[in-house]
Amino acid sequence: MNACPLPTLQRRLASVRDVLETGPGVVRLRGLPVARWGALQTEQAFWALAVHVGTPVSQGPEGERLFHVRDHGYTSDDPRFRGPTSRRRLSFHTDRCDVIAFACLQPAQSGGESFVVSSVTLHEELRVSQPDVLEVLSQPFPFLRHTVDTGNAKPYCELPIFSVHAGHFAGHFLRVLIDRADQAANAPSLSEVQRRALDVLESLAEDPALHARFCLEPGDVLLLNNWTTFHRRSEFTDAEKLIERRHLLRIWLSMPNSRPLAPCFRDHFGETAAGALRGGMCPGA
Numbered sequence: 001m002n003a004c005p006l007p008t009l010q011r012r013l014a015s016v017r018d019v020l021e022t023g024p025g026v027v028r029l030r031g032l033p034v035a036r037w038g039a040l041q042t043e044q045a046f047w048a049l050a051v052h053v054g055t056p057v058s059q060g061p062e063g064e065r066l067f068h069v070r071d072h073g074y075t076s077d078d079p080r081f082r083g084p085t086s087r088r089r090l091s092f093h094t095d096r097c098d099v100i101a102f103a104c105l106q107p108a109q110s111g112g113e114s115f116v117v118s119s120v121t122l123h124e125e126l127r128v129s130q131p132d133v134l135e136v137l138s139q140p141f142p143f144l145r146h147t148v149d150t151g152n153a154k155p156y157c158e159l160p161i162f163s164v165h166a167g168h169f170a171g172h173f174l175r176v177l178i179d180r181a182d183q184a185a186n187a188p189s190l191s192e193v194q195r196r197a198l199d200v201l202e203s204l205a206e207d208p209a210l211h212a213r214f215c216l217e218p219g220d221v222l223l224l225n226n227w228t229t230f231h232r233r234s235e236f237t238d239a240e241k242l243i244e245r246r247h248l249l250r251i252w253l254s255m256p257n258s259r260p261l262a263p264c265f266r267d268h269f270g271e272t273a274a275g276a277l278r279g280g281m282c283p284g285a
Helices: 010-022 033-050 119-131 130-137 176-181 192-205 263-267
Strands: 025-027 055-057 067-071 090-093 099-106 114-118 140-145 156-160 161-164 166-172 210-215 221-225 227-231 247-254
Touching: 010 025, 010 221, 033 055, 033 099, 033 247, 090 176, 090 192, 114 119, 119 130, 119 166, 119 192, 119 227, 130 192, 140 176, 156 263, 176 192, 221 227
Parallel strands: none
Antiparallel strands: 025 221, 055 247, 067 247, 090 227, 099 221, 099 247, 114 210, 114 227, 140 156, 161 166
């Protein structure tokens, strides 16, 4: 799928890039006519929008750049199992890209709500109320290589949850990989102080006064800056009919106006310079 000209949207999409990087880091677009277009044409339209915002990067071992978020029925011991291929609740996290983009084709029968919290706000809340916790979260934590990240030769990397580099803030968090590293024989274990700091962070993110909670509707497009927001999803129940089951499209974007990152992120993102092509997973063997 290649880029196609969108002359009437160029200015709007340039504004989207600016809001994502220098504004609140959240953009919700509405109105893709899913019922009229159908799934395939909506997918093509979503791709066209995405490639005018940033550069899609690989989301898995097959090199796929457009991912279908829905319950695939994999068991937890299946190597293909991932949070977005299940219906379970996901905790607050970031993804391996500058910006994550979702398009909703079909919501769940019940549940599946989206939650978004500003990681900048979490950082400031901790700076004021619990600076000792913030100090811990600003130090490296081990992240185990994802089970589907078969193109990655490193068993784990070490990254801070919060960092500031060249005057630019970055939040990066995926507790499931931190907990797996803690339990793995080939990665460092966490201290009790580190575990407590992670618990405090997650508890703070769950404060209704700090996060936004909403349901995506058919035709909605949601874009999030992964360096300034954390997001999660609630557990959901699907309808019996396949066509009525929850189905989102997801694209990971490297952004041309992205911020510089600390050198330690090179192991996980490949490049750290502002505007560099970075993120995603290398295709596996």
